[in-house]
Amino acid sequence: MDELVEVTLPDGCVQVPFGARISTLFGGQGAGAPVAAILNGETVMLSTRITDPATIMPLYLSDRSGYAVYARSLAFLLVLAVREVWPEATVLIEHAINNEIRASITNGHTVTGEDIARVDHAMHTLVAADHPIERIKVKKDEAIRIFTEANMTDKLAVLRSANRKYLTLYRCLGYYDYLYGALVPSTGYLHTFKLVPFSDGVLLLLPAKQPPHEVTELTAIPKLRSAFAETERWARILHAGNVGEINSAIAADAGRDMVLVSEALHEKKISQIADAILADLTQTRLVLIAGPSSSGKTTFSRRLAIQLRVLGLEPFTMSADDYFLDREHTPRDAQGRYDFEALTAVDVEALNRDLVRVLAGDEIELIRFDFVSGTRVQTGRRYRMSSDSILIVEGIHGLNDALTPAIPESHKYRIYASALNPLNLDNHTSIYVSDVRTLRRMARDNRTRGADAEKTLTSWPSVRAGEERNIFPFQERADVMFNSSLLYELHALKRHVQPLLEQVDRDSAVYGEALRMLDFLSFFTPIADTYIPQNSIVREFIGGSCFD
CATH class of the missing domain: 3.10.20.30 (Beta-grasp domain)
Structure with a gap:
């Protein structure tokens, strides 16, 4: 039996x-x-x-971790298909945003629409054949030998810095890869996707996260794509296309040049935004800054204010959060919890009344929302704009016209801030942009609120759901996007968040997510805080900011 x-x-x-x-x-x-x-x-x-x-x-697919497995497996399928069409070609998975994966193919000549159609056909053929995808465990030295023979130098740069004896590889049709997470068990599971030409590469369109899981259409997000492209240019300036290259740079000088040049690129971008605001000053006196959780909005707004002062302006910052309704009037979500991320949690009428008055030159009394009592309180301070004043309002709904309906469109300058990390672990694995913000929030909330990693990971799906409703639909309305991500920051965050992740109990519902992040962070050489400036956006999360 x-x-x-x-x-x-x-x-x-x-x-x-x-x-x-x-x-x-x-x-x-x-x-x-x-x-x-x-x-x-x-x-x-x-x-x-x-x-x-x-x-x-x-x-x-509707689960965050399940969707990540499907996306990772589709990237693996794309690489397999390209190898079927051109055995010597290389594939670079550049980044993943929304429901799409951006990739480029190098095969010795310009890739045409006909070429992409051949790859698409090869992908569907592999799906129909339902080839098994094997998970095998090998010694690190054996993995290095496999990737050396395959001339996959991007893998070698990362794996050599990994502090582990064994590695888990995936194998299909004699091809080996290392993909930092689980895959589907066979190619037959990957029946929903669409491969389309885009710019000088391809877009792999994924199914929708919710049933019936149909392939999503190409999203019109030119400003977000441009922000990604700009940061990828920064990565090329620093010769930092993947984690292995940054690890090598850190080994050379403890990360000094990587930190200083990355910060200089940030400062240059903030200065350019300030110049654009000054050029539009005859029309614009109100700057609205929005962005998802842990995107560095607070530090960005402070640094922007400094650059505006350099130009002779007098910036003044207000927070839309100070106009929250009193707690008894705050809306609740489906689970009965207070929904502070809903626009209806803000007293839009009171905010617009003050904005109209102050922009007209009247004096207003400043208020502050007291999160302990759940009420708005008077600060005793008053404010009136001068001819050189510029008003900055920070809040997650800043790009939504419903937040400021009383202000004419021509009087607003909208800025979207987010952490769009362009870094790859290697050619076939881009870093999830939301992982950077998760780790930022984990470090900050532990430092400022005593929250553990489990609390951050447990609440993150709810945070993401709020962003999907209230922030991302409006991001393309921005006049300019600021990418707050820094190429070295995961190396800096590692020493702050790794001990927190290691404390997540095996019985926790988020243990698997903590394990995934620990595995992911194991490939990053930690960097000390020594060279990180006090006005860096990273300081908002790890501490030591001059703005605290």
């Missing part, structure tokens, strides 16, 4: 034969089927065998 193993599923307990694969618990590959699973807190492939009593939860 076969040995049985007890498995706890979301809807009860079952017994399965020893060594059964997780996929046998959840059916086939059809629409709505799981793409991976959480086994005792860790995200794993559906092909993983069950050998001990376990708690298993399926992961779907």
